[in-house]
Amino acid sequence: MQSAAVQWNEVRRSLEEVGFEPNQAEALVDMVRKREQRLATKDDMAVLNVDVSTVDALRQEVRDRHESLRQELHARIDALDSKLSGRMETLSSTLNGRMDALESGLSGRMDGLSGRMDGLAGQLTTIKWFLGAMLAMMTPAAAALVRLAFV
Secondary structure: OHHHHHHHHHHHHHHHHOOOOHHHHHHHHHHHHHHHHHOOOHHHHHHHHHHHHHHHHHHHHHHHHHHHHHHHHHHHHHHHHHHHHHHHHHHHHHHHHHHHHHHHHHHHHHHHHHHHHHHHHHHHHHHHHHHHHHHHHHHHHHHHHHHHHHO
């Protein structure tokens, strides 16, 4: 420290020798001293470079961890999506199978009912013909009875 103070005194005397007034020389030396204190030394820069490297390494580590977490989350989401898709396909095929079986059963029953309806229609036609034949045979007898009743 004393060597720096001695150097500044020498600078102030040199300024006074070239024509600066003592208070001007003192002000100029103070201004230069304050500015010099603001300047970084090579050691300060080396420490700063180490700090910057440390911060960069930490930043990269955070990025790597974030990327690892992100990849893990995407893998979990993909696994869940795949599992859900599999379950949906299974459920869909099960429901489609049950609906097909129900439709097939209903179709068979409807065909059976249709066959029975056709059989009933045939029987009704037979009864209708039978009644028609009966009426046809009974009509002359009925007419004769009616004539007898009015005669």
